Amino acid sequence: MAEFEKGVVPKVLNGTGLKILIVHTRWNLSIVDPLVKGTIETLHSAGVPPSNILVRDVPGAFELPFASQQLLKQNPDINACISIGVLIKGSTMHFEYIADATCQGLMRVGLDLGRPVVLGVLTCLTEDQAFERAGIGRQGHAGHNHGIDWAQAAVEMALLNKK
C-alpha cells in the first residue's frame, strides 16, 4: 500500500458494461500520449472493453470543456468522461487563465449534465513535473502515471451514478 500513500488508494472496481469517453489535447502530446495509454490500460484492467472506450482529440486544454460537453450530449450512453491535457507554465499569464477556465469548465460540464467528468489535466510549473506525473520522469524517477488514477476515478464515479 505504501506506493499509494500520496495518491489514490485503489478499490477493486468492475467496469464491465461501462462506456467511457476520453477527450485529450494535442498540445504537449509527448506527455499526453502516455497519460492516455495509462488511462486506457487501467480501464481495460477494470473490465471496460476496448469497444466501449471512445477517444477523441482537441487542440488544447481550453477546448476540453466544450468538446467534453458536446461529445457527452451526442452520446447519451456514455457513463463517464475523462478529459486529459497538460498545461505547463510559460512566462506569461496564459497558463493561469487557461488552467482556471479549463478546470471550472470541466466541473460545470459534469454538474450540468449529471454525468461524471474526470479532471485529467496536469497543471505543472515545469516539464519535469509533468513527465513524472505521466510516469516518464527522468533522472531515475519515472514517477507515477496519473492516467491510472483518472481511469479508476471514472469507473468509480460511473458506477456511483448508475446506482
Ligand code: CRM
Ligand atoms: C495546452 O493544452 N494548451 C495550451 N495552449 C492552447 C490553449 C488553446 C488555445 C486556443 O483556444 O488558446 O488551445 O489551450 C496555449 O496557448 C499555451 C500557451 C501558454 C503560453 O505561455 O503561451 N499553453 C498550452 C498548454 O500548455 N497546454
